[in-house]
Amino acid sequence: MQRILLVEDDHSISEVIHHYLTKEDFQVELAFDGEEGIRLFQHNSYDLILLDLMLPKLNGIDFLKLIREQSNIPVLIISAKDGEVEKALGLGFGADDYIAKPFSMIELTARVKAAIRRATQYSSSEPAEEKVLQVHDLTIDIENVSVLKIGKPLQLTSTEWQLLKLFATNPKKVFTKEQIYRSVWNEDYFDDQNIINVHMRRLREKIEDDPSSPQYIKTLWGIGYKWGEF
Known part of the structure; x- marks a missing residue:
């Protein structure tokens, strides 16, 4: 229980x-x-x-x-x-x-x-085709649910991890906010953009060198977000 x-x-x-x-x-x-x-x-x-x-x-x-x-x-x-x-x-x-x-x-x-x-x-550990993703300064261990930035561990909340995993494992896909909400929150989206914006800002503050000019998760204005290319 x-x-x-x-x-x-x-x-x-x-x-x-x-x-x-x-x-x-x-x-x-x-x-x-x-x-x-x-x-x-x-x-x-x-x-x-x-x-x-x-x-x-x-x-x-x-x-x-x-x-x-x-x-x-x-x-x-x-x-x-x-x-x-x-x-x-x-x-x-x-x-x-x-x-x-x-x-x-x-x-x-x-x-x-x-x-x-x-x-x-x-x-929990989750099986994945690629267990460890190396993207620029980030080492994303899908199986062990951990993230390193230049070798130093990052402390992510469960929601931040789900967001990072969503983008990192779908590097070529553009996600609308509705798609993000359905994928991460597993609920119907009622245009509550604030929740997504705040979580995205917190995640960027942890993974980006300059959160105001993000490289890992790019904003496509009027469309959504996309994993950056290095």
Whole structure:
């Protein structure tokens, strides 16, 4: 049974999520403030964290910073702070996805399952025709799910890895944002470009020498993205 840590100070919302996800065969543990959430995380093992941003004692962004110092566990932000700035802020600190309140439990469950599935693919070995790809300064080990840049390991989130793998293993293909979303998130695309933009920016900050002038993942304006040629 997959375990979820829900960090949410609204008891009524926590009860609804706990009840629904339990029926979906998840084990859900509750924390009602950031400090309690950190304590539970440090003493238990989880497959995903559901995190509200507006928390007492330790806010969601500071909570996320602490988590990212220790783990790449998928984190799904649930918050009433709905706006492009807040979304980018949350994702920029290492969240894997964002869902704004109010949301349907069907949508939340789908996002939870997709995030765990991506993380599982990221941590498991996967057979591939080419197990190691050498592209300029990057060494991309598909089987062992690792990336080196000039011999130094890069720490990618599961979503960043899936994006990098998508482009590196399809070097001649141009991907639209809809195709990227369907391939990486395994969900229907509802024109939520912000999520893709933020994840792409974070990935470029890690793999590119100059993220403002990317060489590995090129932008084709008005079309999508394509793996660079070296």
